[in-house]
Amino acid sequence: MKFSKASMTALGVIALSIGLAAFTDKPAGWNQGGGEQDEALVFTKQFKSMSKAELEKVRADGVAVFEVCSACHLPEGWGTKDGTFPQLAGQHEDVIIKQLSDIRALNRDNPTMYPFALPKEIENAAPEVGGGPYAIAAVARYIQSIPMNPEPGVGPGDNLELGAKLYKENCVRCHGDNGQGDNAKYYPRIQGQHYKYLLRQFEWIRDKKRRNANPDMVKQIAGFSDTDMKAVVDYVSRLKPPAEDLAPSADWYNPDFD
């Protein structure tokens, strides 16, 4: 069969787009961005060239928005050891922006939080900030700066050797050797997070219940038994964030909410 010039061109375009797809490290359908996520990220870029005084204003706006969040995530942003509410403090800015945008766009189910994360709700609490993409960017920047809980909830500790082995083989390439994650790639920081929250998310991701999950992670952990899952998550819950990111003690109170 002979190809016409037009079909050769079409083949060329297909080959080119396959080539391009191979160069982006985002699996198809995951983190497509758009909408509020991209709009918030525009503000995040602007923050980089702002003066100290301007950044103080952004911080104050972030605190005003976080007042809404503190009802569940607590003023310290530490969540709860029982895993109902995750620790947010210290999470990467772009990860928070993605997760919050996904929750607002119903790409990640969170019926408890959803009504409180809506623009109207945030605008009511912080009228001078509004409830749009700027509010998302400001609160994400603030959350990243909050010192983390030095004593998060950990697992039972009975299978840590298996956990360490599984972590090294399956998680390091994305979450880093110490669970630090990667802001630029939207890989969450998982070190210092409560065991019970980690366990629930891991299970939901494995069982395809978390709709915004990274498909490459889903593939990576598809064969994990419940024993594997508990062991690796227990190991993760014991990974320590660097000392400079931690609050001085578990009794620390956030002075922004006195």
Ligand code: HEC
């Ligand atoms: C009514 C309670 C409630 C309020 C208020 C609330 N959240 Fe949440 N949030 C939750 C719950 C519950 C989860 C965990 C859901 C799950 O298990 O999937 C969560 C999860 C999150 C996550 C995902 C964390 C992760 O590690 O993936 C982010 C980000 C987040 N909240 C940010 C916020 C921000 C920002 C605000 C304020 C604008 C806020 N939340 C207000 C209950 C709340």
Ligand code: HEC
């Ligand atoms: C291909 C990269 C990749 C691999 C491999 C991977 N993850 Fe993830 N993981 C991610 C991304 C990306 C997310 C956030 C998904 C999203 O966008 O909502 C995530 C989310 C998570 C979460 C939920 C965090 C939160 O704050 O809600 C946990 C827990 C987790 N991963 C643990 C692990 C463990 C443990 C392993 C190894 C057994 C692993 N992951 C392997 C990329 C990866």
